[in-house]
Amino acid sequence: MIYDVAIIGAGASGLMCAARLERTQHVLVLEGNEKVGAKIAVSGGGKCNITNKYVDKRNYVGNLKYVHETLARFDNKALLAYLQNRGLEPVLKKGRFYFCPKSAQQLIDLLKRETKEKEFLLKTKVHAVTKDANKLFCIETSRGVFHAKKVVIASGGKSFPSLGATDVALEIAKSFQMAYSDFKPALVGLTLQREQFWFKTLTGVSLDVAISVNGKKIAGSLLFAHRGISGPVVLNTSLYWKKGEITVDFFPGGDVETLVRKGKKRHISSVIPLPKRFVKAFLEHIGLEDKACNRLQDLEFKQLKRLHAYTFAPAGNFGFSKAEVSLGGIDPEELYSTFESKTIEGLYVLGEALDVTGELGGYNFQWAFSSAVVCAEDINSKSKNK
Ligand SMILES: Cc1cc2nc3c(=O)[nH]c(=O)nc-3n(C[C@H](O)[C@H](O)[C@H](O)COP(=O)(O)OP(=O)(O)OC[C@H]3O[C@@H](n4cnc5c(N)ncnc54)[C@H](O)[C@@H]3O)c2cc1C
Incomplete structure (x- = not known):
């Protein structure tokens, strides 16, 4: 035949x-x-x-x-x-x-x-x-x-x-x-190097972010996962990522400095409109105490601004078994x-x-x-x- x-x-x-x-x-x-x-x-x-x-x-x-x-x-x-x-x-x-x-x-x-x-x-x-x-x-x-x-x-x-x-x-x-x-x-999740292991304490938390990768800016939802980071914005990032660094804006469209300067006696974590678990982990990671906004020094504002440009190099990806x-x-x-x-x-x-x-x-x-x-x-x- x-x-x-x-x-x-x-x-x-x-x-x-x-x-x-x-x-x-x-x-x-x-x-x-x-x-x-x-x-x-x-x-x-x-x-x-x-x-x-x-x-x-x-x-x-x-x-x-x-x-x-x-x-x-x-x-x-x-x-x-x-x-x-x-x-x-x-x-x-x-x-x-x-x-x-x-x-x-x-x-x-x-x-x-x-x-x-x-x-x-x-x-x-x-x-x-x-x-x-x-x-x-x-x-x-x-x-x-x-x-x-x-x-x-x-x-x-x-x-x-x-x-x-x-x-x-x-x-x-x-x-x-x-x-x-x-x-x-x-179209796959990304794994982390040791310096970003603090993400692992946030498993299950998701937030809307913007990621810059190889000259491209991608917006969408990021999910902290057991093995690393996932969610639509990370899957799209994986299409363009070829080793090296990516930069995450965890508060796109917002301005953390203005918000916190207006925060007066309120604690930083209650002023930033992101999941509290995330804000607390972020502050701990950058070595900033979660204190009243009016107690922040100028240098500390600089540190806080990393929320808009958190740069790191993923370790790799979740592999073929998870890649779409x-x-x-x-x-x-x-x-x-x-x-x-x-x-x-x-x-x-x-x-x-x-x-x-x-x-x-x-x-x-x-x-x-x-x-x-x-x-x-x-x-x-x-x-x-x-
Ligand atoms: C979990 C998941 C979710 C996805 N969701 C979406 C979505 O919502 N929207 C979207 O656009 N894309 C999605 N995709 C991607 C989409 O499924 C693929 O891009 C699309 O199916 C590719 O079509 P294709 O015909 O080229 O290959 P496939 O659809 O993969 O078909 C290939 C076929 O060839 C067969 N085959 C392979 N090797 C052999 C062999 N040696 N001998 C005989 N048969 C063989 C396979 O069994 C398979 O049936 C998703 C993928 C996954 C894994």
Whole structure:
């Protein structure tokens, strides 16, 4: 049996690609897990943050060569319309994030309905892909070898190995001598050096902060966690952090000096409108007694201003087991804008397997779906023009 298209991975991009390939295509989807869409199921706290109201190239890092063009061809509005026309009405939260109304399973069920004509082989791990003398791809799997005229690598990144993630995309790239960069954990919490161990006494506390990292300023909620710092603002920071220092403004939009100068006899910790546990720990860390505001010396005000610019170097991150995505992947320079390899005809790469990574907020699913649609359209049109 020779398939027209073999898709490696039944995650977001693999399912969307299978859904958009025409019925005339004989498609085989190979998936290591026993169920499809494992990451969709757990994403967005079980409700899947499908996309964002504002999607732009600037929300991505990596090689952005085709990001604008791809998003323009199947943008957030097109994705929402596609879902709405099939009975899924995403709900807008906080004015910008689109989620499934009830559960991420709604999106998985929709994609399953859209791919019911396609052949799936679950619990099948792909080990390698080669191309034979007849220009056919041979896909070596845990269930034997399959043959196809085209192969779509939709196997994602290396994050969350507990959900079936592997770096088979990079193994395949290496075997075809395609350029790639190793996967690195991203959208992940950051660990601490000894000097910041005082954060650990604050486990469970969260506050809105602004973080400066590599020339970028990111605002949002920070959560003190057992292993370090987490929360949306830290996950986004991890996309841009490459060792070295970050600076946290724990009181963005406020002015601690003015506030405390007006505080008169009140204690510092009752004047600063941040969680008391945090303020007390911060004062202790900078060696300042929690005393009446009018007893502060000028030098002590200087110390207090570190609240707006607390600089430190994280030790590392929580690793692949906790990272929502992976930085790195196959270099888009290897591909045409259709996601087909420039050197290996019939080989396509999609979604997170590519060196394109989005910020938190639905950008990664949007990329997975947009790249899948562009690829499927190319395969469909090529089969018509034959
Ligand atoms: C906990 C968590 C929450 C997230 N929440 C969001 C969110 O709310 N919004 C958002 O935009 N993004 C979110 N993401 C990121 C998003 O899930 C991914 O970016 C997206 O799924 C990537 O799509 P993909 O198709 O490239 O890869 P995936 O969806 O990861 O699909 C890859 C598939 O390939 C399979 N596979 C891998 N290796 C092999 C192999 N060797 N053989 C066979 N099959 C294989 C995997 O089992 C998987 O099913 C989240 C990720 C995690 C881990």
